[in-house]
Amino acid sequence: MKYKNPVIKGFYPDPSVCKVGDTYYLVCSSMQYFPGVPLFESKDLVNWKQIGHCLTRKSQIKLDKSNSSGGVFAPTIRYNNGRFYMTTTNATTQQNFYVWTDDIYGEWSDPLFVNQGGIDPSLYFEDNNTYFMSNGEDDNGISGIVQCEIDIATGKKLTSSRTIWQGTGGRFLEGPHMYKINEMYYLVAAEGGTEFGHMITYARGDSPYGPFKSYPYNPVLTNRNLGGYEIQGVGHGDLVQDDKGNWWIIHLGFRQIGQWLAYHHLGREVFLTPVFFAEDGWFTAGYKGTTPQYFDIPSTFDNFIQYEKKCYTFENTEWDKEWCYIRLPNDENYILGENVLKLRGTKITLDELESPTFIGLRQKDFKAAISCNVSILDGEAGITLYMDENHHYDLALRKCTGGYEVIKRLNIGDIKSVEEQLEIKNINNVSLIIQADHEAYSFFIQLEKEKINLGTAQTKYLSSEIAGGFTGVIIGLYASNQGNYTYACFKDFKCNYFSF
Numbered sequence: 001m002k003y004k005n006p007v008i009k010g011f012y013p014d015p016s017v018c019k020v021g022d023t024y025y026l027v028c029s030s031m032q033y034f035p036g037v038p039l040f041e042s043k044d045l046v047n048w049k050q051i052g053h054c055l056t057r058k059s060q061i062k063l064d065k066s067n068s069s070g071g072v073f074a075p076t077i078r079y080n081n082g083r084f085y086m087t088t089t090n091a092t093t094q095q096n097f098y099v100w101t102d103d104i105y106g107e108w109s110d111p112l113f114v115n116q117g118g119i120d121p122s123l124y125f126e127d128n129n130t131y132f133m134s135n136g137e138d139d140n141g142i143s144g145i146v147q148c149e150i151d152i153a154t155g156k157k158l159t160s161s162r163t164i165w166q167g168t169g170g171r172f173l174e175g176p177h178m179y180k181i182n183e184m185y186y187l188v189a190a191e192g193g194t195e196f197g198h199m200i201t202y203a204r205g206d207s208p209y210g211p212f213k214s215y216p217y218n219p220v221l222t223n224r225n226l227g228g229y230e231i232q233g234v235g236h237g238d239l240v241q242d243d244k245g246n247w248w249i250i251h252l253g254f255r256q257i258g259q260w261l262a263y264h265h266l267g268r269e270v271f272l273t274p275v276f277f278a279e280d281g282w283f284t285a286g287y288k289g290t291t292p293q294y295f296d297i298p299s300t301f302d303n304f305i306q307y308e309k310k311c312y313t314f315e316n317t318e319w320d321k322e323w324c325y326i327r328l329p330n331d332e333n334y335i336l337g338e339n340v341l342k343l344r345g346t347k348i349t350l351d352e353l354e355s356p357t358f359i360g361l362r363q364k365d366f367k368a369a370i371s372c373n374v375s376i377l378d379g380e381a382g383i384t385l386y387m388d389e390n391h392h393y394d395l396a397l398r399k400c401t402g403g404y405e406v407i408k409r410l411n412i413g414d415i416k417s418v419e420e421q422l423e424i425k426n427i428n429n430v431s432l433i434i435q436a437d438h439e440a441y442s443f444f445i446q447l448e449k450e451k452i453n454l455g456t457a458q459t460k461y462l463s464s465e466i467a468g469g470f471t472g473v474i475i476g477l478y479a480s481n482q483g484n485y486t487y488a489c490f491k492d493f494k495c496n497y498f499s500f
């Protein structure tokens with residue numbers, strides 16, 4: 001089969017995958033955004049459809065005090081005895097927990113907490129035992145991949161936490177997953193940090209407790225030596241086997257812009273790379289240990305078409321699937337209609353570590369045309385390209401003394417400015433338009449008779465390299481209001497991507 005990476009575009013980091021029957025299920029991190037832990041399904045590992053989230057109730061996840069890039073870190077999804085489990089860390093409260101469901105399309109349980117520290121928890125089931133792995137420090141203060149056994153019904157630890165592998169010496173050993181393949185136990189992890197030095201390493205042993213022997217040619221997968229290549233940062237992955245017995249690794253990576261002083265602003269995305277087992281039981285991955293954009297290999301999934309949704313509107317998306325809020329929203333401020341969105345702004349602006357009135361979609365590709373018709377009575381409402389509270393570009397309508405104005409605001413760290421301020425007379429039919437390209441966003445307003453150009457802003461200031469953090473740009477519709485709490489009205493939202 002021939003397919004193109006990434007297989008899920010936009011900020012969907014730290015993927016984990018499991019297979020039940022003929023269907024693959026995938027989860028990823030969501031940090032400060034709510035609902036938490038996006039959940040996807042696929043029949044071919046390439047075409048993924050979001051079917052919901054694991055953390056949909058505010059009682060399941062405390063995010064109100066979460067810093068940006070805090071909150072929900074790398075999850076793991078597993079299936080055992082008819083039940084799905086998803087385990088993750090709330091990095092802000094520093095708690096590891098899991099939730100479960102017997103219906104993948106339904107609600108998940110309340111959290112069960114596990115008293116083992118570190119991040120990136122994972123589960124491995126065998127017979128009646130449940131092994132719980134994370135990366136951190138064990139009960140003796142030794143750091144590495146830490147393991148204990150738990151009672152899966154309660155989350156209670158049944159053994160002490162013990163370090164079972166310390167990796168190959170790369171910094172930030174993380175994202176451990178255990179598998180039993182041909183009577184051997186494999187421990188796959190990430191090292192190098194989730195930036196340009198990222199990599200996947202592994203070890204194997206005769207028992208789930210170790211000792212584990214490192215693969216002699218680690219890292220088994222990394223793009224760290226492909227200077228200037230668009231796909232970078234590959235790491236943090238989870239193995240899965242298809243029906244023909246082929247192995248794959250679903251992992252994260254990002255697409256960089258620029259060759260020398262490269263950066264990325266779309267966040268970490270989901271990649272698929274084939275894995276090949278040799279007779280001695282060690283495996284290799286990808287093309288000479290790297291992940292290129294295309295793979296063309298014989299597999300279970302020949303004769304399929306890689307489908308990509310190119311246009312996102314209110315009508316063809318579901319509010320509770322692709323859309324997300326910043327932290328825990330006050331539902332009263334949102335009226336989610338079929339083809340109209342109403343947002344009631346509050347005093348909380350996008351610059352704060354709280355929950356501004358905001359609902360957004362991940363930016364999935366470099367080139368896009370985003371537009372929306374917006375009307376207000378007072379306050380401010382518009383579109384934001386949001387990386388975090390200190391890095392966002394806003395195009396909005398605002399009430400001012402004597403009338404209304406359109407503003408383009410660029411927030412870059414300590415520099416916060418309204419670059420353009422244009423008074424308008426008739427606010428009955430105003431569309432805000434943003435054209436996204438690799439290196440710049442261009443801003444326009446469409447009034448009844450004219451389209452006005454409000455200039456550009458560089459994508460790089462919203463990148464992880466400038467803004468920091470583990471997220472990517474989200475295209476948000478937002479409102480804020482210092483006085484009367486009226487609703488702003490959004491219609492005809494469109495985000496069209498130009499790729500392939």
Ligand code: 6LW
Pocket residue numbers: 013014029073074119120174175190193194235236252470
């Ligand atoms: C996550 C860690 C990582 O917990 O990034 O790429 C962290 N790897 O495993 C945050 O997403």
